[in-house]
Amino acid sequence: MSNSSTPPWKHVWITGASSGLGEHVARALAKRGCIVSITARREEQLAAIAADFDHMFIYPADVTDAEALKLVVAQMEEQHGPVDLTIFGAGASFSSSATELEIGNFAKTLDINVMGVTNALDAVLPHMLARRAGHISWIASVAGYGGLPISPPYGASKAALINMAESMHGKLKQSGVTLSLINPGFVRTPMTDVNTFPMPFLMEPEAAAEKMIAGLRRKKFEITFPWQLVWILKVLNLLPYWLYLPIIRRVI
Template sequence: MTSKIVWIVGASSGIGKELARQYAQKGVTVLASARRLNKLEELTNEFPNQISAVQLDVTDTDSIQNATERVFNCDNMPDTIILNAGIYQPMSHTHFVAQNAEEAMMVNYLGVVRMIEPILPRLVNANRGKIVVVGSVAGYNGLPLSLAYGPTKAALINLCEALYIELIGSGVSVQLVSPGFVKTPLTEKNKFPMPFLLDVSDAAERILKGIDKGKFEIVLPRRFAYLLKIIRMLPYTVSLPLLRKLTGS
């Protein structure tokens, strides 16, 4: 385990919560952030000596600044910062609502951008640290019901690729997590079959191992992710009808 202090933004449920739990079980100090502190009580009660709650709203610049100053004013700065906050609302052409897309972009993409602004200079000045961004395989291709969610994850992929290139040699690394379907409160909204659905504990374990290995992209499950990557390389005349068939849309 290379990380000694991990800051997880979006730790109140799903993947973020399970990552916090598994890091704590391994003796890592965890700073768990979410918009509502009461949502973090289960974690802090379960691991009072390992997990501390830091209130943060990724849509609020002042909240981010206050939380960042609190975290980095400690004696030891975090080794790894995991940006996991996100929302998901299925949206199709039959119920196309611009506000849904705006809200998704505000949290999923701009929330990450707002977080990176204050933490990146601190990491670069220290010549160390790791930023882990939780994206999704939904960013690889245009998928049914993902008209609001998918574009936010596509933007994150592009952002992480560019950051990775720019930060080479800086001592700061960037990793992108691209999960497929994971059993969380978010995916409970889906009313369609979810291939290769992973239990959240299994997904978190794979992500944790991938973070330690240091590869740029951590994909899970691999079969599903690589299938979508291959489809993305095909001509649109082939890929789009194939995606329609595979998703049953």
């Protein structure tokens, strides 16, 4: 019997769950009774998180390894039933400046952030399409709305994820699969702990996880927070480039 705090998903698969946003949303969903399967590379971290719950299970893998993810999905569905919801959060940021390009960092960032999501999608989507049911989500970022001077590879990878979600939403919906796009602003996690630039409206990961779950329950297409930063960036991105570029250069 479900009540208002019981989520509509029995089995959730989360990538990037060994720390940060993925870990916090995994914990929040497990506390609500979902079976949660978690993936990332660091097996020890995954095991330590799963040890707090009797219905959280670890499937260590690198999201750049497409074949490994197919195996992971086959195993988790055999062991715990169909995956109802995915949250693809595995991500990384390797920097490069515009004047001293670090090509290897572009390749690594795009491989993990864009191909990592695509590989995970490829592993789970055929199962959902066969059932004509399921809810896919992935984490992009407000940094993908428009170019920001802070990290070209990261911004480009997140813009690609936003564009991919916009492209795929309609066809997936017709096929019975819901797609949600999660665009956080700044959230306190190991990824942002190393940032040296100002992070306006920084959120705590527990609050971010609650926003994600609330938006997923409502099957929203875009789930984004905190609203203050989101709206500033959305409005700036409506401006013509002759206004947008000098403003963004000055404020970030």
